[in-house]
Amino acid sequence: MSKESDFYDKLKKSLIETTEFPTKYMYKFIIPSTDEKFKQIENIFDNMGAVINSKPSKTGKYVSLTILVKMTSPDEIIVIYQEVSKIEGVISL
Numbered sequence: 001m002s003k004e005s006d007f008y009d010k011l012k013k014s015l016i017e018t019t020e021f022p023t024k025y026m027y028k029f030i031i032p033s034t035d036e037k038f039k040q041i042e043n044i045f046d047n048m049g050a051v052i053n054s055k056p057s058k059t060g061k062y063v064s065l066t067i068l069v070k071m072t073s074p075d076e077i078i079v080i081y082q083e084v085s086k087i088e089g090v091i092s093l
Contacts, residue, residue: 004085008078015074025077027067028093029084033060037087044083045069 019025031037033056045052050069057064071077084090 008081011081012074012078015077019074021074022070022072024068025071027065027069027080027084029065029067030057030062030091030093031065031087032089033057033063037089038063038065040087041065041067041084041090044080 029041031041038054042052045067048069050067053066055064055066056062071080081092084092
């Protein structure tokens with residue numbers, strides 16, 4: 001079993017135990033400061049009613065994103081993490 005699938009299994013178990021769905025879920029990512037990366041993240045959350053807040057790092061090389069979005073299941077949350085993980089240079093917090 002890969003570290004990644006282990007992480008998602010633990011996350012799913014934790015969400016099932018601690019969260020009542022539907023819920024507003026907060027994603028946090030750190031991305032390189034490029035419009036392209038921001039657009040890729042934006043596209044993943046497109047048409048979901050997500051509220052995206054961004055804050056540049058002190059050096060301006062990175063941007064911290066906080067995304068609040070209504071989710072209906074642990075699986076839906078994990079699918080988003082998996083989509084975002086395909087974008088090079090993105091760190092999920």
